[in-house]
Amino acid sequence: MDDRQRKILQRNRAMLVEKLDPSKIYDLLISKDVFTQDMIEEIKAAGPRRDQARQLVTDLQTRGSQAFSIFLECLKETEQRNLADLLREGLHFQPAGPINIKPIKIPQIINKHPDQEFSEGLLKFDDVSPCLGRLSSEFNDPRRNQSPTHVEARIQVPVQCSDIETLDSGGTRSRRNSGKLPKAPTLEYKMDSSPCGYCLIINNVEFADGTRLNCRNGSDIDSTRLQKRFESFDFIVETCRNVTQKEMDEKLISMARKDHSQFDCFVLVILSHGNESQHIQFPGAIYTTDGALTPVQQIVNYFNGSQCQTLRGKPKLFFLQACGGGKQHSVQTPTNRDESPLLKFHDTEGGPKPVWKPEGVREAEELKPAITDFQSSNLFLVLCSSAGYVSWRDRKVGSWYVEVLDKVFEKYGHDEDLLSLLVLVTDQVSQNSARGVFKQIPGCFNFLRKRLFFRVK
Structure with missing residues (x-):
């Protein structure tokens, strides 16, 4: 199974856990050599239907290059075509790349008072937007050109956004948080029976x-x-x-x-x-x-x-x-x-x-x-x-x-x-x-x- 197919299963895991009836496709998966009988018994031992579906989706990702297409066939043959269609749509979807945001030029006026200075710096978008109105009014001020000390200068100030909106692999708009990394799920065996x-x-x-x-x-x-x-x-x-x-x-x-x-x-x-x-x-x-x-x-x-x-x-x-x-x-x-x-x-x-x-x-x-x-x-x-x-x-x-x-x-x-x-x-x-x-x-x-x-x- 290639990475694209694996990501489709991972992206639709919640939907499959909610709607998939794994009991209908067990025999087909065995007959098509995707799983052995012992493997299916291990999946059944996971618990109720939802737990079995979750385990099936996890194990399916390790069952070879043909596992995904055979899984779709089994869904169609067991009246679960709607699930197969949703998964197949993911094969044809090409996710858009991240939006390329370039620095913009923002005009800035040198102050008429020599004891005050302006300097280059990085402005966040939220910091820049409220000052645009003030800049506009100063540019339109007729007194602007009457003072010899009032000289216009344009300083390139790149805008740095803390979060960038992108399209994720599922086609939905998400925020890429630069400071957080995903945590691995914590899986533990049940060990609370007495005796153990x-x-x-x-x-x-x-x-x-x-x-x-x-x-x-x-x-x-x-x-x-x-x-x-x-x-x-x-x-x-x-x-x-x-x-x-x-x-x-x-x-x-x-x-x-x-x-x-x-x-x-x-x-x-x-x-x-x-x-x-x-x-x-x-x-x-x-x-x-x-x-x-x-x-x-x-x-x-x-x-x-x-x-x-x-x-x-x-x-x-x-x-x-x-x-x-x-x-x-x-x-x-x-x-x-x-x-x-x-x-x-x-x-x-x-x-x-x-x-x-x-x-x-x-x-x-x-x-x-x-x-x-x-x-x-x-x-x-x-x-x-x-x-x-x-x-x-x-x-x-x-x-x-x-x-x-x-x-x-x-x-x-x-x-x-x-x-x-x-x-x-x-x-x-x-x-x-x-x-x-x-x-x-x-x-x-x-x-x-x-x-x-x-x-x-």
């Missing part, structure tokens, strides 16, 4: 023999911290400890099938070892206690619009405390690989070897996660480390990331939105280092459409 929603925490600490995955000492501290924190945000928190792949799948499916219609949000936290994985949308995979790898993409897909209809249009937050791979962020090249005292208290989330090359971090496995029509809207995926890199956990106080996350949420969660909170977390985590050599840089995938503020109990 479910929070599921999966905490894998001990792994089966033969998996070559170390015990994740300190992870129970992380689990307890996050349980208390999300309870303070009025979530119903459920925890699971040491689950196999089958048990985790069953738990995720069960949670997705719950009725979330009375809640505003959903949170999933997974604390485990992790690794790289082939992916289409989201990187990484999570180890379960039996050594099996489950792709992050598959985990997220349990809660898409098809699998969990009562979460459509609501924010879904995923926090993953696990390695994203075997690489390590370093600030210098280590010259001595002998184990330092700090090595005894820091583990990676990848495996049992010393931190120079964690044994639990295997080569990327040939995984083929199920491909679905996943609609990533209203989703926020938080990774404790960059894709492909290890994360760090202190055996006595828990992981770096969860420790900082909990402190930031406690201190600023009542006032800042989620994205602002995570920027603070990333900054603080990035300042930590293991043995002065290795760093950790968290990241996220943000598909939220509005700002999210937690509600503190």
Whole structure:
């Protein structure tokens, strides 16, 4: 969709919200490949007819070069021709450019009294107009030419207008105010239900023999911290400890099938070892206690619009405390690989070897996660480390990331939105280092459409 078509929709947004019946054109928009079924379900979840119309107009602007013309066709086919005609008129309207106002010459008389002076200056139009009559009367005064000291001079005085009338893109006359800029609309998710929603925490600490995955000492501290924190945000928190792949799948499916219609949000936290994985949308995979790898993409897909209809249009937050791979962020090249005292208290989330090359971090496995029509809207995926890199956990106080996350949420969660909170977390985590050599840089995938503020109990 080009800029001209986009501006036509924006200019007529209020009219479309008032008169458009989106339910009549949903099927046509799907059949003409403008939207998928999941996208339409997201629009329906926006609320009543007016809210659906508003969301449809917003989403339509992102649906390609043919979206506008197809939208007009759908309006005509569903007896909403009057709306189509109004929008089509905007295509043929050529807005006039701004009026070019040039400085004008205003005659001014040198005063007969030498102790008074005139000087050049900028006059506003309102300042000039009342003096025109006085100038006219002085020019017509017969005594004007009788005095040798009365000399005429013409001084160019440009007129400067504070506001300039122009024709806007809609063809209506408007004032261009030089001192005011438009403000972006404030969009926030509804987060006032009590409870706010479910929070599921999966905490894998001990792994089966033969998996070559170390015990994740300190992870129970992380689990307890996050349980208390999300309870303070009025979530119903459920925890699971040491689950196999089958048990985790069953738990995720069960949670997705719950009725979330009375809640505003959903949170999933997974604390485990992790690794790289082939992916289409989201990187990484999570180890379960039996050594099996489950792709992050598959985990997220349990809660898409098809699998969990009562979460459509609501924010879904995923926090993953696990390695994203075997690489390590370093600030210098280590010259001595002998184990330092700090090595005894820091583990990676990848495996049992010393931190120079964690044994639990295997080569990327040939995984083929199920491909679905996943609609990533209203989703926020938080990774404790960059894709492909290890994360760090202190055996006595828990992981770096969860420790900082909990402190930031406690201190600023009542006032800042989620994205602002995570920027603070990333900054603080990035300042930590293991043995002065290795760093950790968290990241996220943000598909939220509005700002999210937690509600503190």
